[in-house]
Amino acid sequence: MYKQITIYDLLEILSxxxxxxxxxxxxxxxxxxxxxxxxxxxxxxxADRSLANLKQATNFETDRILALSTDEMEQLIQPSGFFHNKAIYLRSMLTAYRDNFDDWSKLSTPLLRKKLIAMKGVGNETADVLLLYYFHRPAFVADNYSMKLFTKLHTFTTKPTYIQLKTAVERDFKLESKQAEELHALIDEFGKLKSDYFDDYQLKLPYL
Incomplete structure (x- = not known):
């Protein structure tokens, strides 16, 4: 018999x-x-090696990063891999930050998420991370660490997709944005421990 917990219990335990x-x-x-x-x-x-290169070259100033040539940017971010695509995505991200994010911050969360998903290099996970940490919206990030933990917690009988896990958690999501940030961070940090702590637990979600 598993010990049943809620998403709020999970946050408290991990905290x-x-x-x-x-x-x-x-x-x-x-x-x-x-x-x-x-x-x-x-x-x-x-990623940190690439970030250190960017800091040394631009001091993380938006205009200085965007002023880099494609070759310069690719060379700086090469340690993080996929540097050709990431140079395109990074330029797109910082251009949107400079030109659009203030206006987008006035949108509802569903409309804002659509805007983010439409950006180059922004998929479900990056969009939700942006919602959380930049726009401070209470979103759930259904990343690989979350997927592994919810599987360990016997929440689903079959492995869900990213959107299925996100939707299931958010259907009764009463966390403030700061709590949602902590939940994401704690799940990721716990996942790095490869712990068996939750083997005897089951996390129940409403409507499942």
């Missing part, structure tokens, strides 16, 4: 176990937005 995370780890907004692109399909060690 007690790991302490406050205070994500997103970044020096400024440009650092944060760049990191959201550079972390795609790699690890933080490689």
């Amino acid at each position: 007690k176990k790991l302490g406050p995370q205070n994500w997103w780890p970044a020096e400024n907004t440009e650092d944060m937005l760049s990191g959201m692109i550079l972390i795609q399909n790699t690890n933080w060690k490689n």
Whole structure:
């Protein structure tokens, strides 16, 4: 018999176990937005090397980053891999930050998410991370760490898609944006531990 918990219990358990995370780890907004692109399909060690190069070359100033030639940008972010595509995505992200984000911040969350998804290099996960950490909307990030944890917690009988997991969690999501940020950070940090702590738990979601 599993010990049943809710998403709110999960947040409390992880908070007690790991302490406050205070994500997103970044020096400024440009650092944060760049990191959201550079972390795609790699690890933080490689992303941090690219971020260090960007900082040295531009001091994370938007106009200085956007003034880089394509070759210059690709060389700086090469450690994070897929540098040709990421240079395109990074330029798109910072251009939208400079020109559009203030106006987009006035949109409802569903409309805002559509705007973000339409950007180059922004898929479901990056869109939700942007909603959380830049726009401070209470979104759930159904990333690989979340998928593995909810599988371990016997929440689903079959593996859900990203949207299925996100939708199931958000149907009764009463967390404030800061709590949602902490939940995402705690799930990711817990996932790195490869712990069996939750083997005897089951997380129940409403409407499932």
